[in-house]
Amino acid sequence: MAALLVLGLLSGCASVRSTRVQLEPGQGAAARMPAGTSIDIEFQPRDADAAAQVRLAVERAIPRLMRWGNFDDRVTIVVHPNHAALERAANRRGHDFLRAWARYEQIEVQSPRTWTSRGASQAQVDELLLHELTHSLMYQIASDRLGWTRKRIPLWFREGMASYTAEQGYRLSSLEDLEHFWRTHPNADPLSQADALYQAESGIVYGAAHHAFTFLVRRYGEEAVKSVLQGMDRGPDFDQAFRQAVGLPPENFLQDFRRYVQLRGFKGARPLRPPQPRPARLVPLPTPQ
Numbered sequence: 001m002a003a004l005l006v007l008g009l010l011s012g013c014a015s016v017r018s019t020r021v022q023l024e025p026g027q028g029a030a031a032r033m034p035a036g037t038s039i040d041i042e043f044q045p046r047d048a049d050a051a052a053q054v055r056l057a058v059e060r061a062i063p064r065l066m067r068w069g070n071f072d073d074r075v076t077i078v079v080h081p082n083h084a085a086l087e088r089a090a091n092r093r094g095h096d097f098l099r100a101w102a103r104y105e106q107i108e109v110q111s112p113r114t115w116t117s118r119g120a121s122q123a124q125v126d127e128l129l130l131h132e133l134t135h136s137l138m139y140q141i142a143s144d145r146l147g148w149t150r151k152r153i154p155l156w157f158r159e160g161m162a163s164y165t166a167e168q169g170y171r172l173s174s175l176e177d178l179e180h181f182w183r184t185h186p187n188a189d190p191l192s193q194a195d196a197l198y199q200a201e202s203g204i205v206y207g208a209a210h211h212a213f214t215f216l217v218r219r220y221g222e223e224a225v226k227s228v229l230q231g232m233d234r235g236p237d238f239d240q241a242f243r244q245a246v247g248l249p250p251e252n253f254l255q256d257f258r259r260y261v262q263l264r265g266f267k268g269a270r271p272l273r274p275p276q277p278r279p280a281r282l283v284p285l286p287t288p289q
Helices: 045-065 083-090 122-142 155-165 175-184 202-220 222-233 238-246 250-262
Strands: 003-007 019-023 039-042 075-080 100-102 106-110
Touching: 039 045, 045 075, 045 122, 075 083, 075 122, 083 100, 083 106, 100 122, 106 122, 122 155, 122 222, 155 202, 175 202, 175 250, 202 222, 202 250, 222 238, 238 250
Parallel strands: 003 039, 039 075, 075 106
Antiparallel strands: 003 019, 100 106
16 A cells, blocks of 8 residues: 655744655555555754654654554654653653653654763664554554543553563563562552552563563464454443453453462473474384395
């Protein structure tokens, strides 16, 4: 299908500069984006280079996002000139670890040029934008512009799906870390109490979300995840859609995952891989007489 990626390059002043990129089938990383889907990027003139990084990251993210479904609405990515501006736009004061914040139709991004003294690498921007675009895609598949906040999608599922898609497990707390946290904090749960622990214990909360979602995919498959999202789109909230798609309430699933971690089931787990054909049995030939 013809794919249209509209990148609106908007300055912060009265004048507006824009560019439009037409991607035909088989051309470019965004060739699988459905016709009519568009993503705008807004930025100030000083962040033109950062916006170019964001644009490339969007194009690279598209094929990996389509595993879950298609965008139903426009998404605007706003590149903010510093961290304080990002916190104001996201309404998340004191979140020093934030680099972006996603909603149904808009993603707030701190300019990659300010992430470090030397700026961000393209690989870092690619990873972040894939994570954040997964959030917006999730919300658009699950609901519409007016109803997405009422679906009550828990933080472990939201962040877990995004970090799983962006393959960020390498930079998050490990299953060993999670087992140690539960052993030393018996009254704290980074899954069921994620919103309360998010700011003070962001590392363990993100890690728990990633590993719980990965556990969900390995046990029930990516089709179950898509069924949860599509179920919400038909009306139910997350809990009901999860129960219908997976066959048990989400709290029971989380209990299974916690038991798996606390009993250190991951220590004896084998890597998931397609079954290999067994070698033919060698039968010794009779010795000639």
